[in-house]
Amino acid sequence: MEKNINITLKVWRQAGPKAKGKFVKYRLENVSPDSSFLEMLDMLNEKLISERKEPIAFDHDCREGICGMCGLYINGHPHGAMGGTTTCQLHMRKFKDGETITIEPWRSTGFPVIKDLIVNRNAFEEIMQAGGFISVNTGGVPDGNAIPIQHDKAEEAMDAASCIGCGACVAACKNGSAMLFVAAKVSQFALLPQGQVERAARAKAMVAKMDELGFGNCTNTGACEAECPKNVSIAHIARLNREYLSAKIKD
Amino acid sequence: MIMTKKQSTSKVEVPIIDAKIPAGQLAEKWTNYKNTQKLVNPANKRRLDIIVVGTGLAGASAAASLAELGFNVLNFCIQDSPRRAHSIAAQGGINAAKNYPNDGDSVERLFHDTIKGGDYRAREANVYRLAEVSNSIIDQCVAQGVPFARDYGGLLANRSFGGAQVSRTFYARGQTGQQLLLGAYSALSRQVGKGAVKLYTRYEMLDLVVIDGRARGIIARNLVTGKVERFAAHAVVVGTGGYGNAFFLSTNAMTSNGSAALQVYKKGAFFANPAFAQIHPTCIPVQGEHQSKLTLMSESLRNDGRIWVPKKKEDAEAIRKGKLKPTDIAEENRDYFLERRYPAFGNLVPRDVASRAAKERCDAGFGVGNTGLAVYLDFEEAINRLGENVVRERYGNLFEMYEKIVDDNPYKTPMMIYPAIHYTMGGIWVDYELQTTVKGLFCIGEANFSDHGANRLGASALMQGLADGYFILPYTIQNYLADQIRVPRFSTDAPEFEEAEKQINEKINRIMSIQGKRSVDSIHRELGLVMWDFVGMARNKKGLEHALERIREIRKEFWSNVFVPGKADDLNTELEKALRVADFIEIGELMARDAILREESCGGHFREEHQTEEGETLRNDKEFAFVSCWKYNGEGEEPSLFKEMLAYEFVERDQRNYKA
Numbered sequence: 001m002e003k004n005i006n007i008t009l010k011v012w013r014q015a016g017p018k019a020k021g022k023f024v025k026y027r028l029e030n031v032s033p034d035s036s037f038l039e040m041l042d043m044l045n046e047k048l049i050s051e052r053k054e055p056i057a058f059d060h061d062c063r064e065g066i067c068g069m070c071g072l073y074i075n076g077h078p079h080g081a082m083g084g085t086t087t088c089q090l091h092m093r094k095f096k097d098g099e100t101i102t103i104e105p106w107r108s109t110g111f112p113v114i115k116d117l118i119v120n121r122n123a124f125e126e127i128m129q130a131g132g133f134i135s136v137n138t139g140g141v142p143d144g145n146a147i148p149i150q151h152d153k154a155e156e157a158m159d160a161a162s163c164i165g166c167g168a169c170v171a172a173c174k175n176g177s178a179m180l181f182v183a184a185k186v187s188q189f190a191l192l193p194q195g196q197v198e199r200a201a202r203a204k205a206m207v208a209k210m211d212e213l214g215f216g217n218c219t220n221t222g223a224c225e226a227e228c229p230k231n232v233s234i235a236h237i238a239r240l241n242r243e244y245l246s247a248k249i250k251d
Numbered sequence: 252m253i254m255t256k257k258q259s260t261s262k263v264e265v266p267i268i269d270a271k272i273p274a275g276q277l278a279e280k281w282t283n284y285k286n287t288q289k290l291v292n293p294a295n296k297r298r299l300d301i302i303v304v305g306t307g308l309a310g311a312s313a314a315a316s317l318a319e320l321g322f323n324v325l326n327f328c329i330q331d332s333p334r335r336a337h338s339i340a341a342q343g344g345i346n347a348a349k350n351y352p353n354d355g356d357s358v359e360r361l362f363h364d365t366i367k368g369g370d371y372r373a374r375e376a377n378v379y380r381l382a383e384v385s386n387s388i389i390d391q392c393v394a395q396g397v398p399f400a401r402d403y404g405g406l407l408a409n410r411s412f413g414g415a416q417v418s419r420t421f422y423a424r425g426q427t428g429q430q431l432l433l434g435a436y437s438a439l440s441r442q443v444g445k446g447a448v449k450l451y452t453r454y455e456m457l458d459l460v461v462i463d464g465r466a467r468g469i470i471a472r473n474l475v476t477g478k479v480e481r482f483a484a485h486a487v488v489v490g491t492g493g494y495g496n497a498f499f500l501s502t503n504a505m506t507s508n509g510s511a512a513l514q515v516y517k518k519g520a521f522f523a524n525p526a527f528a529q530i531h532p533t534c535i536p537v538q539g540e541h542q543s544k545l546t547l548m549s550e551s552l553r554n555d556g557r558i559w560v561p562k563k564k565e566d567a568e569a570i571r572k573g574k575l576k577p578t579d580i581a582e583e584n585r586d587y588f589l590e591r592r593y594p595a596f597g598n599l600v601p602r603d604v605a606s607r608a609a610k611e612r613c614d615a616g617f618g619v620g621n622t623g624l625a626v627y628l629d630f631e632e633a634i635n636r637l638g639e640n641v642v643r644e645r646y647g648n649l650f651e652m653y654e655k656i657v658d659d660n661p662y663k664t665p666m667m668i669y670p671a672i673h674y675t676m677g678g679i680w681v682d683y684e685l686q687t688t689v690k691g692l693f694c695i696g697e698a699n700f701s702d703h704g705a706n707r708l709g710a711s712a713l714m715q716g717l718a719d720g721y722f723i724l725p726y727t728i729q730n731y732l733a734d735q736i737r738v739p740r741f742s743t744d745a746p747e748f749e750e751a752e753k754q755i756n757e758k759i760n761r762i763m764s765i766q767g768k769r770s771v772d773s774i775h776r777e778l779g780l781v782m783w784d785f786v787g788m789a790r791n792k793k794g795l796e797h798a799l800e801r802i803r804e805i806r807k808e809f810w811s812n813v814f815v816p817g818k819a820d821d822l823n824t825e826l827e828k829a830l831r832v833a834d835f836i837e838i839g840e841l842m843a844r845d846a847i848l849r850e851e852s853c854g855g856h857f858r859e860e861h862q863t864e865e866g867e868t869l870r871n872d873k874e875f876a877f878v879s880c881w882k883y884n885g886e887g888e889e890p891s892l893f894k895e896m897l898a899y900e901f902v903e904r905d906q907r908n909y910k911a
Binding site: 032034035036040042046048049050052053054055057061062063064065066067084085089091093115120121122125128129130132133134135136137138139141142143144145147148150151154155158162165188189192194 | 312315316319330331332334335337339340349351387389390391392393394395396397398399400401402403404405406407421423424429430433436437438440441443444450452475504505506538539540541542543544546547651652655656658721722725770772773814816817821822824825
């Protein structure tokens with residue numbers, strides 16, 4: 001087993017949405033390399049509590065990389081530098097003894113800070129509500145096997161559907177664009193026969209909502225794909241663009 | 252709820268409660284019910300409000316379906332989005348009796364497997380209904396665009412799960428829960444967009460409001476502002492999941508809690524079979540003191556993975572000391588103990604059986620890992636048989652997840668696994684209509700107790716959550732609401748709301764003002780250890796009584812020495828945790844109490860005093876074929892016991908046999 005490490009943390013602290021934030025330095029000793037990044041923050045919080053101080057507020061829940069709740073900007077990267085990994089799956093063995101680690105919230109106009117490292121991602125909800133669904137009510141649907149789907153199409157739809165809605169793509173983008181998030185949903189449904197009926201309407205509605213909420217444009221830098229913890233490909237953005245264009249042409 | 256008669260087999264008379272099961276043959280009950288139940292017409296639906304607490308598979312599917320029908324729905328979740336409820340983390344799959352593989356499945360067989368898997372402690376009529384609607388769930392999810400795995404011909408693929416000899420599990424890689432939840436979430440989002448559902452994210456239910464004996468609203472805390480708020484409705488539905496986090500370390504998410512269940516229990520809903528908790532055999536073992544949760548490795552891995560420990564103690568010892576690697580152990584020196592003990596089901600025995608078998612080997616000194624509390628889950632044979640690519644396609648994301656946590660490549664060396672708390676079969680008692688003992692209060696999904704008996708089969712939690720939300724509650728709740736159409740909307744100024752809010756604020760102030768020396772987590776950890784050691788995989792009377800004593804001490808410690816920093820009227824995660832831990836302490840006590848009462852072993856409830864010579868569970872059908880239902884009697888008072896008798900009309904109880 002590797003030996004425990006000592007680290008310095010520069011953490012963004014902000015008391016509320018309108019309060020002025022600042023970095024605060026903390027020193028943390030004897031961190032097990034086997035602990036996860038969030039367990040390291042638990043440890044820091046326990047220390048702060050023992051000093052009668054208020055702990056750092058951060059979002060987290062499943063701690064197994066699927067709920068999309070956690071999201072920290074670590075040393076300049078959403079979810080840290082390790083590819084294909086959420087913050088909760090990042091382990092301290094990836095950091096060196098004596099290292100200084102900078103932790104910030106997602107920084108984007110689309111995601112205002114609520115407190116410390118917690119941001120408001122409600123904009124994603126609104127985009128989903130605008131068209132991220134197939135309009136079927138419960139009941140009265142055909143048998144599951146009545147709709148055959150090519151294996152490869154189903155797999156590709158699954159690749160898109162694996163988006164966890166964490167917002168790392170927006171945080172990674174210099175334009176604060178939500179294109180990868182929107183593309184993942186539009187692409188999933190565009191690939192499936194069930195999604196055909198509302199295909200054009202969906203692309204238009206979701207893009208319009210995204211624009212309305214102040215997310216930036218896509219300039220194809222690919223930062224979103226590089227930082228996506230689920231490796232959702234920007235090929236889906238290309239598909240979204242085609243979907244959107246062809247929908248607009250039909251108008 | 253109707254009290255029918257008193258049963259006097261033991262010293263004290265225990266009142267019996269009736270689950271209102273429709274008459275008729277098993278296969279006709281649900282159809283008969285639907286044909287004769289009362290309905291609410293479309294114009295009246297618009298006048299009725301329903302609160303749904305929780306947005307997991309049960310909550311989201313219920314909220315969406317009720318809104319589609321025309322009811323006004325208020326839907327609450329703790330997270331910032333309904334999509335993050337813990338159903339999202341379910342990996343392996345969802346069962347249905349489609350019989351697509353032509354391997355002999357049927358509604359009848361799924362029913363029997365589930366009843367047997369639950370060790371004959373589930374309610375026949377509910378389980379049959381569950382099996383009956385299972386097929387509709389798959390159809391519904393496909394229609395929503397859930398990308399289930401498919402064969403090359405384009406049809407749906409299946410795999411096997413524990414406790415079944417057929418392949419009836421539908422899956423989307425190792426992310427089935429995620430995909431099903433996103434399906435329900437999409438349906439829910441559509442209704443939110445239409446204004447039919449009002450969504451409250453980052454809200455936590457803190458109390459149920461009862462007016463004239465009926466559930467009429469909730470008190471919830473806005474987790475961003477800290478403000479305690481009131482919400483009224485004609486009916487309340489609780490779908491808030493299980494209480495496994497009473498153990499501190501579990502596979503549940505960090506905010507998964509039993510508080511909503513405990514609050515409704517305190518307002519008159521009975522808590523049923525609290526002792527029935529599921530310990531999942533394949534979790535990544537505990538590694539260090541800072542560990543905050545345990546990670547599950549899907550049961551689907553047991554389709555191809557083989558579980559073993561060394562045959563020789565000296566080999567196990569050498570492995571623990573790091574002198575030998577698992578790959579150094581020759582085939583003939585490996586003990587594939589599940590295949591040895593249960594040849595008919597092999598590695599696919601139900602979870603409780605697999606967990607106990609692993610514990611037995613570790614307790615006997617054959618465990619591996621540096622703690623000795625681990626067994627191997629090995630894919631070497633599968634990789635040789637199928638090739639690494641096929642294994643990667645089936646389980647790739649699970650292997651990656653394992654490698655990230657453990658820093659070891661499972662394609663090269665076997666995984667290490669150990670049992671951990673995963674699911675609670677116990678929960679709020681509901682009748683056939685999913686209504687609790689409080690009128691107008693319904694409970695769905697893992698939060699209720701109804702369908703899994705003493706042990707849940709793999710891939711059945713997703714099935715039950717969605718069955719309740721899509722296909723059962725939307726019918727049964729109308730039978731209740733049909734009488735409520737003349738009841739005007741409630742004002743939250745009613746004295747009952749005022750009183751409930753006052754009490755919650757007092758509770759919060761009391762916790763904030765303790766200003767002791769212990770952090771919330773440190774007390775929670777202490778509780779978790781007591782639960783794991785004495786109310787865990789193997790229980791005995793002495794240990795359980797000791798647990799009760801320790802839990803009382805922990806309660807005292809909490810209420811006199813906890814420290815919650817910050818303010819109550821602010822985003823305060825320590826306060827959120829403190830409120831939950833206060834409730835986990837009560838739940839822990841209830842679990843221990845129930846485990847003492849049940850002087851038998853069944854499913855996940857293993858009382859060491861009651862086992863066969865081979866170490867299998869020994870049920871006592873004569874005395875314990877009942878659901879234990881606990882009624883709250885006030886703070887510091889002992890709860891009283893009620894029984895729902897499990898009279899089996901259609902199934903003969905047998906000793907579970909997975910050997911032949």
